[in-house]
Amino acid sequence: MSTMNMIQAINSALDVMLGRDDNVVVFGEDVGYFGGVFRATAGLQKKYGKTRVFDTPIAEGGILGTAIGMGVYGLRPVAEIQFADYIYPAFDQLVSEAARLRYRSGGEFWAPITVRAPCGGGIFGGQTHSQSPEGVFTHVCGLKTVIPSNPYDAKGLLIAAIEDDDPVIFFEPKRIYNGPFDGHHDRPLQPWSKFPQSEVPDGYYRIELGKAAVARPGSAVTVLAYGTMVHVCLAAVEETGIDGEVIDLRTLVPIDLDTIVESVKKTGRCVIVHEATRTSGFGAELSALVQENCFYHLEAPIERVTGWDTPYPHAFEWQYFPGPARVGRALKKVMEG
Structure with a gap:
């Protein structure tokens, strides 16, 4: 190592x-x-x-x-x-x-x-x-x-x-x-x-494509994220004190639907976070998958936290990013639903 x-x-x-x-x-x-x-x-x-x-x-x-x-x-x-x-x-x-x-x-x-x-x-x-x-x-x-x-x-x-x-x-x-x-x-x-x-590890090992990881187990809300946003979501869960289960998708295609469905059925709530723009972002696909497979288990509407629908705003990039404050507001909103 x-x-x-x-x-x-x-x-x-x-x-x-x-x-x-x-x-x-x-x-x-x-x-x-x-x-x-x-x-x-x-x-x-x-x-x-x-x-x-x-x-x-x-x-x-x-x-x-x-x-x-x-x-x-x-x-x-x-x-x-x-x-x-x-x-x-x-x-x-x-x-x-x-x-x-x-x-x-x-x-x-x-x-x-x-x-x-x-x-x-x-x-x-x-x-x-x-x-x-x-x-x-x-x-x-x-x-x-x-x-x-x-x-x-x-x-x-x-x-x-x-x-x-x-x-x-x-x-x-x-x-x-x-x-x-x-x-x-x-x-x-x-x-x-x-x-x-x-x-x-210094040598050879592989992680199977199409397998998500539970970055943080929880019971109150499922948080779906990947890349940098996994760390932002972990911070948001910690700062709000909400017992969120953070799923690191790792592979978007093929998607690990089993892990997502198991988590959402357990928590009854879902927040989806990504850095890319909102419209037609991958979060829309995730939202559809959760709705199709977990509708009768949901206790609140699905929330998405994303970048803005705009060309990348260099001068305002840190406002553009979903940060722990924005993710935290979404977590609180679904918990009130």
């Missing part, structure tokens, strides 16, 4: 898989010699060589088109999109090619690719470096979508994603890159505050 932040855990996962499987290759903008803008691939090119860890041109469509071709050929490419905001030029490659390949070829070909992309705000990145586009990809059949909330999960889930035979979009919340965010703040302390780290 070693003490790691999320960046170090991701680096460790890539190191483990590059050493374990010669078919694994890592590439993207600045991931080779420089080690990535967040240093997630630092040292890997020196260790494994330029044919297995290499830089690409600034051409996201080309990066993911190349990844798909490599996957069909038999490799297991891990492609980094430098920021999730830059993934849109490659959207057609993911939707029209990677997601459909297994079905349209009758199972003859598939695309075992992993697409890593830092997502979300909180580092003063501005409009084009801070978006949370997970809802766009959860709508696409054939893609799996993963968002970890802590270093231990990040490593285990990334290893599982690389070993998966289907394309996986692996979003990494950069606000918690340097350690689990403690959640008790509605405004920044420092852009890169050093929060507590986690104990992470």
Whole structure:
């Protein structure tokens, strides 16, 4: 075991898989010699060589088109999109090619690719470096979508994603890159505050995709969250004193419906929290699933706490984020229902 932040855990996962499987290759903008803008691939090119860890041109469509071709050929490419905001030029490659390949070829070909992309705000990145586009990809059949909330999960889930035979979009919340965010703040302390780290196994382990985790057991209300918002929800539960059960979804597609339903049937109440904008956000899908499966157990209407329906507001990003105060108000509201 070693003490790691999320960046170090991701680096460790890539190191483990590059050493374990010669078919694994890592590439993207600045991931080779420089080690990535967040240093997630630092040292890997020196260790494994330029044919297995290499830089690409600034051409996201080309990066993911190349990844798909490599996957069909038999490799297991891990492609980094430098920021999730830059993934849109490659959207057609993911939707029209990677997601459909297994079905349209009758199972003859598939695309075992992993697409890593830092997502979300909180580092003063501005409009084009801070978006949370997970809802766009959860709508696409054939893609799996993963968002970890802590270093231990990040490593285990990334290893599982690389070993998966289907394309996986692996979003990494950069606000918690340097350690689990403690959640008790509605405004920044420092852009890169050093929060507590986690104990992470040094070698190989995997966390099955499609399995949620109970971040905090409780009996009064179920709180569904993922990524950075898990820490915000834990803080809100602590600050309000409400006995909330916080579910860390970890994987959005496939979703762990059994864990969600079991929890909501137990508590009778549900609050859903995500950083992305509200309209057509993944919280709407979660709300529908809870209503369809738990309607007769609900004691109050489902509450959603999300980002605003606006282009990312750089000057007001800490008002845009759901913080413990906003989540706390939603918790109190459902408890009064």
